Amino acid sequence: MKNFNIVIIGAGISGSVLAERYAAMGKKVLIIEKRDHIAGNCFDFYDDNGILTSKYGAHLFHTNDEGVWDYVNQFADWYPWSHRVIARVDDKTVPIPVNITTVNTLFRTNIKTETEMQDWLEKNRIPFDQPQNGEEAVLNKVGEVLYNKMFKHYTKKQWDKYPAELHASVLERIPVRDNYDDRYFSDTYQALPKGGYTKMFENILANPNIIILLNTDYFEVQDQLGEYEKLFYTGPIDRFFQFNENLKEKLEYRSINFVTEQLDQEYFQENSVVNYPGEEVDFTRIVEYKHFGNQQSEKTSIVKEYTVDEGEPYYPVPNDKNQEIYAQYKAEADKLTDVYFVGRLANYKYFNMDQAFRNALDLFFDLERKDNVKVSG
Ligand code: UDP
Numbered sequence: 592m593k594n595f596n597i598v599i600i601g602a603g604i605s606g607s608v609l610a611e612r613y614a615a616m617g618k619k620v621l622i623i624e625k626r627d628h629i630a631g632n633c634f635d636f637y638d639d640n641g642i643l644t645s646k647y648g649a650h651l652f653h654t655n656d657e658g659v660w661d662y663v664n665q666f667a668d669w670y671p672w673s674h675r676v677i678a679r680v681d682d683k684t685v686p687i688p689v690n691i692t693t694v695n696t697l698f699r700t701n702i703k704t705e706t707e708m709q710d711w712l713e714k715n716r717i718p719f720d721q722p723q724n725g726e727e728a729v730l731n732k733v734g735e736v737l738y739n740k741m742f743k744h745y746t747k748k749q750w751d752k753y754p755a756e757l758h759a760s761v762l763e764r765i766p767v768r769d770n771y772d773d774r775y776f777s778d779t780y781q782a783l784p785k786g787g788y789t790k791m792f793e794n795i796l797a798n799p800n801i802i803i804l805l806n807t808d809y810f811e812v813q814d815q816l817g818e819y820e821k822l823f824y825t826g827p828i829d830r831f832f833q834f835n836e837n838l839k840e841k842l843e844y845r846s847i848n849f850v851t852e853q854l855d856q857e858y859f860q861e862n863s864v865v866n867y868p869g870e871e872v873d874f875t876r877i878v879e880y881k882h883f884g885n886q887q888s889e890k891t892s893i894v895k896e897y898t899v900d901e902g903e904p905y906y907p908v909p910n911d912k913n914q915e916i917y918a919q920y921k922a923e924a925d926k927l928t929d930v931y932f933v934g935r936l937a938n939y940k941y942f943n944m945d946q947a948f949r950n951a952l953d954l955f956f957d958l959e960r961k962d963n964v965k966v967s968g
Contacts, residue, residue, distance in 0.1 A: 593817030595621040595802070600809045601825030603631020604944060605934030607795045608662075608951035609823050614798035616959070618820075622796070622803045623812065625826075629796060629803060632905060633788040633944070639853065640890045643787050644880045647905065648847060648896060649864060650788060653776040654945035660780045662948060667784035667791035672884065674775040676876075678866040680740050686773040687741065687866060688766050689733055697740065708769040725754030725762035732767045745868035748875050749898045750845060750908060758909040761941065783884060821958070825934040827904050828920045838923060840916045842939060846902030850874075850895045859893045873897055907939045914939075931958075 596618040599606045607629065610620045628634050632647035651674040654660055663669070678687045685693040691702050694711055702708050715734035722728040725746060729738045738754075742762060746754045754762055766777060774781070784791045796803065804812075809826075810833075824831055832838045863882035867874060874895040881891050898906075907913065917939040924932050933954055935942045942950060 592621065592804075592812065592815045595619045595817070596820045597621070598623065598816060598819045598822045599825070600823065601625075601631065601934070602629040602792070602796070602803060602805075603825060603934065604633065604947040605825045605937075605951040606631075606823065607792055608948060609933065609955055610801050611795045611798065612952070612955040612959075614800035618800065620798075620801045621816075621819075622801065623807050623809045624803060624805050625808050627806050628789070629805075630789045630792040631825075633792065635787040635789050638880075638892055640881075640888045640892060642881045642886050642888055642892065643883070644892065644894075645788070646849075648849065648894075649878050649880070649883070650944060651776070651781070652783065652944050653778040653781045654943075655778045655780070656945050656949055658952065659945045659948045662952065663784075663791070666794040667786070669782035669784055670884070671781065672783040673781050674864075675773055675862060676775050676864045676866055677862050678741060678868050680868060684865075687868075688768055688773075688775065689737060689741070690768040690773055691771050692773065693737075697737075705769045712767070712769065722759040722763075724759055725757040727755075728759035728762045729754060741868045744870045745866065745875060748873065750906075751898075751900065752908070752910070756910060758911075761909050764941075820929065822930045824930060824932050825937050827936045828917070828924060828932055828939060831932070831937075832920055832923055835923060838919060840919070842916050842920070843908040843913055844904030844936075845906040845908060846899050847905055848897040848899050848902065850897065851892055852895070853890065853892045855890055857889060857891060859891055904936055907935065907941055909941055 597613045597620045599610050599620060599622045602622050602624040606622055610622055614620050633650050634647060635643055635645045638644045676687050677684050680697060683696050685696045687693065691708050694700055694708065695702055700711065702711055712733065715736070716732060717730040717734055719727040719731040722731050729742045742754060746757070746762070750757060827842070827844065829838070829842045859879050860877060864876055864878050866876045874897050876896050878894045878896065879891060881888055931954060932938060933951055934947055938950070
């Protein structure tokens with residue numbers, strides 16, 4: 592564990608990008624990863640039916656960031672994949688994001704044009720100049736009935752909080768459409784890596800200047816590290832300061848309990864992801880992985896997602912209280928020299944994948960700008 596220039600805690604997006612960038616500069620990089628695999632929550636594998644499956648939930652790459660798109664294309668061949676999600680609402684199946692079909696199906700309307708849909712939204716929405724929370728954000732766009740049917744209970748199941756207890760930004764992740772577009776995302780680039788994310792991470796980390804220690808908890812080995820130039824920490828920021836007497840308040844995270852069922856049938860559902868926004872079941876959604884990339888198999892497996900308090904932290908919980916607690920940790924983090932906090936858990940930000948790539952690339956550029964050309968974006 593000696594003679595490394597750069598030490599990185601965590602082999603997810605942030606850690607792997609920084610490792611790749613520093614290794615390319617000729618630095619010796621050590622990655623310390625607690626889990627028994629690389630790729631963080633993007634980790635995927637072929638299951639018993641030969642279906643490429645994500646261990647920690649579906650990961651759909653989408654971006655408008657040319658620089659990030661160029662960057663990820665160096666490490667994988669990507670095929671276009673427009674993600675679509677449907678939701679079971681009452682006894683009906685509708686597209687989410689809300690679009691013309693959603694409204695016509697649920698309300699037996701006969702909306703045909705964008706203008707008619709805009710009129711419907713205008714009649715039904717409850718306007719807020721500047722939505723202060725998730726509830727106001729949804730009411731402002733679609734009004735109370737759709738809020739109750741599609742957002743209120745899903746959010747409670749996902750966060751154990753109602754939308755009013757969360758920042759507007761959480762609910763604003765999903766657009767509302769005045770047309771028939773049923774894609775989940777609107778970005779220019781929407782794609783999946785051929786052969787999966789794990790393979791892409793192997794390529795990102797292929798430089799022989801990078802050494803990866805799996806199954807290793809940084810906090811158990813930190814005394815054995817020699818001198819280094821910089822340390823990048825990508826885990827939960829409050830864990831880093833677990834022994835700091837001044838920082839006692841814990842940050843909230845949400846985890847997911849993934850319950851997999853192997854089924855002796857070709858398909859279970861008509862789409863990769865089906866959301867259950869009602870109260871009648873406890874899970875938020877069911878993912879059938881074989882739909883991604885139209886994988887063929889006689890059998891299938893499905894994964895029900897139950898969001899829970901305990902377990903590995905996946906989601907920061909964006910609201911004012913947690914932001915205040917995070918600010919205390921951040922102030923402590925800023926006092927450290929040559930230690931950098933990067934990524935979703937260390938920055939306590941609900942980054943999408945492309946934002947995590949961008950964040951790591953920007954940090955690298957900011958630190959090393961003297962020697963390097965910026966990856967544009
Ligand atoms: N959401 C909802 N109903 C849905 C889908 C999403 O209320 O059918 C809300 C919910 O609060 C969720 C947020 O919108 O946490 C963002 O959804 P997204 O699909 O982006 O969540 P992720 O895929 O990151 O879990």
